[in-house]
Amino acid sequence: MIDLKSIGLGWMRKEAASGRMSRREFIQIAGAAGVTVAAADFMFAKAAKAAPNKGGHFIQALTGGGTKDVLDPAQTLDSYMINVSFGQLRNNLTEIAPDGSLIGELATEWEGLDGGKRWVFAIRTGVTFHNGKSLTPEDVVASFNHHRGPDSKSAASGLVKQIVDVRADGGNVVFELEAGNADWPFIVSDYHLVICPANADGTMDWQSGTGTGSYKLESFEPGVNTRVIRNENYWKEGRAHFDSAENLFIPDAGARANALITGSLHAYSNLDLKTVGLMGRDPNIQIFPITGNKHAVLPMHVDTAPFDNLDVRLALKYAINREELVSKILRGQGEVGNDSPIGPANAYRATPEELPQRPYDPDKAKFHLKKAGMDSLKVQLSLADTAFEGAIDAGSLYAESAKPAGIEIEVVREAEDSYWDNVWLKKPWCGGYWGGRPTEDWMFSQVYQAGADWNETKWANPRFNELLIQARSELDEKKRRDMYVEMQIICSEDGGALIPIFMAYTHAASTKIALPDQIANNWELDGHKNVERWSMA
Amino acid sequence: MKLIFGVIFQRLALSLVTIFLVSIVIFSSVTLLPGDFAKSILGQSATPETVAAFQRELGLDRPPVERYLEWIGRVAQGDLGDSFASGAGYQRSVAEVIGPRLGNTLFLAAITAVIAVPLALALGVAAALYRNSWFDRTVNATSLSTISFPEFFVAYILMLIFAVNLRLLPSLANVGPETPLDERLVKTLLPAMTLALVIIAHMLRMTRASIIALLASPYVEMARLKGVSRRRVILKHVLPNAWAPIVNIIAFNLAYLIVGVVVVEAVFVYPGVGQLMVDSVQTRDIPVVQGCALIFAATYIFLNLAADVIAIATNPRILHPR
Numbered sequence: 118m119i120d121l122k123s124i125g126l127g128w129m130r131k132e133a134a135s136g137r138m139s140r141r142e143f144i145q146i147a148g149a150a151g152v153t154v155a156a157a158d159f160m161f162a163k164a165a166k167a168a169p170n171k172g173g174h175f176i177q178a179l180t181g182g183g184t185k186d187v188l189d190p191a192q193t194l195d196s197y198m199i200n201v202s203f204g205q206l207r208n209n210l211t212e213i214a215p216d217g218s219l220i221g222e223l224a225t226e227w228e229g230l231d232g233g234k235r236w237v238f239a240i241r242t243g244v245t246f247h248n249g250k251s252l253t254p255e256d257v258v259a260s261f262n263h264h265r266g267p268d269s270k271s272a273a274s275g276l277v278k279q280i281v282d283v284r285a286d287g288g289n290v291v292f293e294l295e296a297g298n299a300d301w302p303f304i305v306s307d308y309h310l311v312i313c314p315a316n317a318d319g320t321m322d323w324q325s326g327t328g329t330g331s332y333k334l335e336s337f338e339p340g341v342n343t344r345v346i347r348n349e350n351y352w353k354e355g356r357a358h359f360d361s362a363e364n365l366f367i368p369d370a371g372a373r374a375n376a377l378i379t380g381s382l383h384a385y386s387n388l389d390l391k392t393v394g395l396m397g398r399d400p401n402i403q404i405f406p407i408t409g410n411k412h413a414v415l416p417m418h419v420d421t422a423p424f425d426n427l428d429v430r431l432a433l434k435y436a437i438n439r440e441e442l443v444s445k446i447l448r449g450q451g452e453v454g455n456d457s458p459i460g461p462a463n464a465y466r467a468t469p470e471e472l473p474q475r476p477y478d479p480d481k482a483k484f485h486l487k488k489a490g491m492d493s494l495k496v497q498l499s500l501a502d503t504a505f506e507g508a509i510d511a512g513s514l515y516a517e518s519a520k521p522a523g524i525e526i527e528v529v530r531e532a533e534d535s536y537w538d539n540v541w542l543k544k545p546w547c548g549g550y551w552g553g554r555p556t557e558d559w560m561f562s563q564v565y566q567a568g569a570d571w572n573e574t575k576w577a578n579p580r581f582n583e584l585l586i587q588a589r590s591e592l593d594e595k596k597r598r599d600m601y602v603e604m605q606i607i608c609s610e611d612g613g614a615l616i617p618i619f620m621a622y623t624h625a626a627s628t629k630i631a632l633p634d635q636i637a638n639n640w641e642l643d644g645h646k647n648v649e650r651w652s653m654a
Numbered sequence: 655m656k657l658i659f660g661v662i663f664q665r666l667a668l669s670l671v672t673i674f675l676v677s678i679v680i681f682s683s684v685t686l687l688p689g690d691f692a693k694s695i696l697g698q699s700a701t702p703e704t705v706a707a708f709q710r711e712l713g714l715d716r717p718p719v720e721r722y723l724e725w726i727g728r729v730a731q732g733d734l735g736d737s738f739a740s741g742a743g744y745q746r747s748v749a750e751v752i753g754p755r756l757g758n759t760l761f762l763a764a765i766t767a768v769i770a771v772p773l774a775l776a777l778g779v780a781a782a783l784y785r786n787s788w789f790d791r792t793v794n795a796t797s798l799s800t801i802s803f804p805e806f807f808v809a810y811i812l813m814l815i816f817a818v819n820l821r822l823l824p825s826l827a828n829v830g831p832e833t834p835l836d837e838r839l840v841k842t843l844l845p846a847m848t849l850a851l852v853i854i855a856h857m858l859r860m861t862r863a864s865i866i867a868l869l870a871s872p873y874v875e876m877a878r879l880k881g882v883s884r885r886r887v888i889l890k891h892v893l894p895n896a897w898a899p900i901v902n903i904i905a906f907n908l909a910y911l912i913v914g915v916v917v918v919e920a921v922f923v924y925p926g927v928g929q930l931m932v933d934s935v936q937t938r939d940i941p942v943v944q945g946c947a948l949i950f951a952a953t954y955i956f957l958n959l960a961a962d963v964i965a966i967a968t969n970p971r972i973l974h975p976r
Contacts, residue, residue, distance in 0.1 A: 184751060184930060185739040185937045270707050324744050338754070339739065339746075340933055341925045342830055365828055365923065371810075372826075372923050379817045381826040534936070538690075 169631060169652035175359040177647070178367040178376060178385040184340035189323045190311045191264055191271035196386075196641065199308045201343050201364055204645040206247075207311035207328030210238055210257065210290075211302050213555055213644060215635040217462060219303055223252065223312055223329065224290075232590045233297035238290045238305075244352050246314050247333045248325070254285035259315035261292075263323070273309035275563070275570075297590025299597065300556040308645065331357035331649035340366050345648075358652035377402060377625055384626035384651075386641045390448045390506065393623065401628050406450040406621035409638035410460035410553020410560075413505040413620060415498065416573035419613040421545040423496065428489035430613060433496075434475060435482035436519040439617045445514060446507040450623050454616035456609040458560050460553050461619070462638045465601040472606050482522035493523040499540050501531040504548035505620065512548070515617075542573055549573065550620070555639050557601045558589050565608060574613030581607045629654055662963055669955045676951040677729070677944075681722045684940055684947075690714075712738055725944065734945040738938075748945040752927065754831055756949065759926040761829075762849070763911035765842050770850040771857065771904060778861025779888060785866060797855035809848045809921040816844060827922040845922045849915060853907040860903040864896040898965035898972065905961035913950040 182197025193202050203209070212222040221227070224238040244252040261283045264271035271277070282293040294301065304310075313321045313328060326334035331353065332345035343364040351357045365382070367373045370389040376382040378399060388396065388404070397404045417424035417433070424430055439453035452461075455474055459466045486494055498515070500508045512528035519526050531540045531547075540547050554560040563569055566585055567577035581604055588600040608614070622641035626632065631654040637644030643651065692708030709715050728735055734748035777797075781790045800808060817825035827841045868874060869892065877891050916928030931946040933939075966972050 183933050183937055184737070184942065185934075185939055187739055187744060189744070268707055270704050270711075272704075274704065336830075336832070338830065338925075340930070342828060365826070367826075367923050369920050369923070372921060375813060375817070375825045376923070379813075379821070379825040381824050381828075 169355070169358045170654070171358050171360075171652070173359050173653035175362040175630075175648060175651070175653075176365065176381070176383050177362070177642075178365045178373045178382050180366075180368055180373075180385075180387050182340060182366040182368075186339040188326045188334075188337065190260075190309050190313070191269070191273065191323075193309055194272055196645070197364070197366055199640070200642060200645045200648070201345075202328075203308035203311055204330075204642070205332040205345050205362065205364075205648050206326055206330045206334055207313060208330055209307070209311055210305040212646075213303075213306050213637065213639045215633065215637040215643065215650070217464065217637070217639070219306065222306070223257070224305075227302050229297075229299065229301065229592060231297070233299045233301065233592060234294050234590075236292040236294070236301045237286075238292075238302075240288055240290060241352070242288065244329050245350055246329055247327045247348060248314070250314050250327075252312070252329055253315075254288060254290045255319075256315045256321075257290045257312055258283050258285050259319055259321040260312045261310065262319070263313075263321040264309065271309065273307065276304055276307060276309070298558070299588075299590060299592050300558045303556045304559065306555065332362060335361070342366070351649075353649070356649045359648065362648050374625075377627065380627070382627070383630050384624065384642075384647070386622060386624045388450075388623040388625055390446075390450060390623070393448050393450060396625055402625055403628055403630075403632070404623070404625050405632070405636070406623050407636055407638050407641070408452050408460070408619055408621040409462040409640065410458070410555075411550065411620050411622065412454050412458060412460060412553065412616050413508070413511070413548065413550050413618050414458070414573070415546065415548050415615040415617065417613040417615065418545040418575045420575045423489075423491075423494065424545060424613060426489045427611060428485040429491075429494065430615075431610075432482040432485040432489065432494070432522065432524065433519070434615055435478045435485065436522045436524050437515050437615065437617050438477040438518040439475075440477065441514055441518065442511055442618050446511045447618060447620055450621040452619045452621075454618050456612065456614060456616045457605040458551060458553065458564065458608070458614065458616060459557055459601070459605050462553060462555065463557055463560075465557050465598045467602045467605040471602050472609055475609070477518060479518075479521040482519070482524065486523060493525065495525045495527070496546060497527045497529050497544075499529045499531050499544040499547040501533045501536045501540070501548075503533045503536045504541075505550040508548045511617070542571070552640070557604070558585070561585055561604065561608075562589075565612065565614075576611075576613045578607055578611055581611075658963070658966060661966060662959075665959050665962065669959055672955055673948070673952055674726075677726055677948060678722070680944055680947040680951070681718075681725065684943055685718050687935070687938065690938060725941075729948070734948075735941040737942050738940065748941045751942055752930065752945050752949065755925055755927045755930045758829060758924065759912055759915075759928070761838070762842055762845060762915070762924065762926060763908060765839070765846040766849040766853070766911055767908060769846060770854050770907075773850070774854045774857035775861055775900070777854075778858040779865060781858065782862045782865035782869065783884075783888070785862070790862075793858070797858050800851040801853075801855035805848060805852055805915075805917045806921050808851055809845070809918055812844055812848055812851075813921070825922070827924040829925065842924075845915075845918050845924050848918050848922075849911060853910065856907055857900070857903050861896070861900050864899050865892055868892045868895055894968055897968040901961045901964045901968075902958075905957040909954045909957045912953050 179197040179200055181195030186198050188202060190202055193199055208222045210222060210224040212220050214220045223241050223244065225241050227236060227238045229236050240252065240254045240257060246252065261277060261280065264273045264277045265280060279294045279296065279298060280292055281295050284291055292301065311328065313323050316322050326337060331348055331351045333348050335344040335346050337343050344361065346361040347357050347359065367376065370387065373382070373385045374389065374392060374396060377385060393404060396402055417430060419425055419430070434456055443449065443451055443453055453474065455472060457467070457472065498512055500512045502508050509528065509530060516526040516528055541549050551564065554563065562585060564571050564573060565576060565581070566572065567582050584600045584604050588597055591597045591600065624642065631652050633650055637646065690705070692705040713721065725735060737746045737748055737751050740746040777793050781793050784790055813825050816823040823844050824841055825844070827845050829838050829841050833841070874887060874891055877887050915926065916932055918924070919926045919929045927946055927949070931943060934942040934946065
């Protein structure tokens with residue numbers, strides 16, 4: 118079958134889908150391009166079917182929530198409230214489109230001045246909140262100020278620390294930053310930085326759940342269920358197809374699977390990897406892994422022996438069988454990592470030519486060990502399954518694969534519930550994961566910059582840190598890309614982070630749900646915008 | 655009658671003392687829990703400043719004794735305090751958090767009791783009357799097997815049969831405040847059946863044992879000899895004397911239905927108090943954990959009290975111990 122896209126007629130599909138082009142016109146134009154009538158007819162049917170159906174009540178199960186959930190975006194921390202607050206109720210200034218590009222959401226356009234120190238966002242006009250109030254630049258200012266201030270408890274306080282001043286200026290909002298940041302338009306797409314209506318005193322009203330988003334809040338029972346109904350005044354075209362949606366909090370993977378199989382649910386994410394194969398056999402269920410920036414990491418403290426020796430780090434990096442981890446731990450739902458946190462959802466990821474994939478090579482590991490002046494090495498790796506799913510098993514596999522290189526890895530089982538307090542950042546070698554960040558600068562400055570709070574490897578490479586600062590205010594795309602590629606190479610060659618695998622976001626959906634052609638990879642569930650992007654089949 | 659009220663009053667007073675002691679145990683064990691609410695709510699985003707801001711706002715930087723006295727003082731006035739999830743301009747009291755969940759739990763317990771108690775009593779009496787028959791053995795073997803399996807296993811088997819294969823009942827018991835009664839009943843049926851299977855054996859065997867013991871007693875023999883019908887023997891002569899142990903077992907099982915069904919709640923995603931408490935322990939939402947624990951303790955104590963009172967009312971001999 119010929120694909121319309123391959124013969125340059127991709128636009129026709131859109132026309133057919135929107136109903137602007139009839140079957141007859143479609144066949145005529147396709148025929149002129151050398152497509153047979155039968156084939157064109159089939160293509161039309163396929164394309165026209167792609168027009169999303171309106172209506173239906175969508176029920177999904179989310180994880181990462183609990184009775185402590187609140188509608189306050191400053192306390193949005195995990196997937197349940199991200200999906201509800203950021204994906205359904207509210208909008209940001211900008212949005213990351215399914216193809217990874219940055220598009221305007223409540224801002225129509227933006228411009229960086231003074232080397233990225235000042236940013237001017239033009240605010241979309243004619244947008245109303247669910248309560249009927251019109252969106253104004255003052256609402257945007259209040260929404261950003263909500264996260265600022267010395268007593269801020271906001272999880273985004275680190276992100277907004279760089280704002281020196283934010284003010285409304287006519288129909289615009291102007292940000293003054295303490296230093297140039299070329300990524301600022303990306304950063305305002307963060308799920309904490311959603312826009313809520315301002316109160317008269319300049320604070321922000323998050324308590325009511327009112328936003329400009331595709332769905333209006335109907336009921337909110339933390340840790341149980343959130344119901345929403347479509348915002349009939351939603352300003353985005355071609356979005357918000359369901360009439361209403363329901364978000365259940367189901368922490369138990371088995372219960373989620375049963376509910377989908379028995380038809381009580383339409384979709385969920387975070388599959389139990391052990392049963393992915395079995396779920397895939399059900400004809401009424403579609404399984405689709407999406408690999409984004411989420412990755413597992415085994416951070417070594419580069420200021421602690423033996424990890425202070427670069428050759429030891431390299432030996433350990435060559436001694437892990439990454440392919441085996443993807444097939445056995447992830448059951449194929451992911452990709453191998455290359456000791457750099459920059460993933461498929463980043464714009465400037467180094468190509469395999471620029472940064473060749475590091476293989477499993479016990480001989481090379483041995484070579485580096487020898488170079489470090491050692492015949493054998495014995496190290497402890499602290500893990501718990503909270504570090505990432507299957508971490509303990511991954512540690513055991515790693516220990517086996519490292520043996521031929523003369524490296525003995527002792528996997529230390531740590532307590533699960535205090536793992537992030539007592540092990541992560543404290544033990545010289547442990548495990549962890551990152552959901553990944555949409556921009557290179559964001560990821561690198563939060564976790565890899567010298568002195569960063571979360572610098573889990575205590576790594577401080579001068580060249581890397583110099584490039585990080587330079588790239589941040591570099592507005593020239595080409596130069597920026599070169600810098601980020603160099604930084605990824607330095608990170609992979611010199612850094613203390615062993616990044617073995619990128620875990621896919623795993624999803625299962627009923628075949629009653631129509632999925633778009635392109636699904637975003639910046640977060641799970643279509644970048645957490647699935648409720649406004651998906652529809653009934 | 656006056657005597658009974660005296661006993662009830664005395665028991666009530668003792669119960670209050672017990673609850674007070676339990677509250678000390680609850681508070682100290684919750685205080686000893688490792689971990690911290692601010693850190694758990696902020697996760698990886700916890701920086702020393704944000705954690706300190708949280709601690710200050712929640713008053714966690716004050717000494718435990720002071721916090722206990724304040725808490726127990728408010729509880730005595732019927733105020734369980736506010737959940738840590740509340741903040742500036744947003745209040746969520748513990749009563750508000752627990753209320754709907756407790757309602758769900760009581761509903762599930764009631765449905766289960768309505769199914770299980772009459773069934774267990776009827777089967778127990780029948781098994782006692784026809785003891786060592788095939789009927790008796792079948793009932794015994796079946797109930798013993800269902801109580802021997804772990805709850806989640808029974809739950810999954812029922813789910814496989816009724817939800818996956820027959821598609822008769824939903825596997826999700828996600829009831830809410832706005833769920834209409836008929837839908838609520840349908841959704842609650844699978845968890846209720848699971849729990850019924852788990853508790854029937856206990857009550858059934860106790861009923862059977864106490865009735866068998868009484869059937870062998872001289873006054874039952876006398877009644878039979880003077881020609882009283884079998885039905886009358888059971889209802890008038892045997893059961894009144896058998897109530898005390900049976901009621902105790904029923905109370906014990908009812909208490910279990912309220913405080914111990916967290917596994918079944920998790921399997922069916924039923925929003926009950928058990929799940930809430932586990933959830934709150936994980937997030938270290940201390941006021942909610944304390945509130946739940948206190949309610950659980952009170953449930954146990956008062957159900958046992960009720961069982962004692964019923965036992966006394968049906969068998970006045972207990973009032974005058976020799």
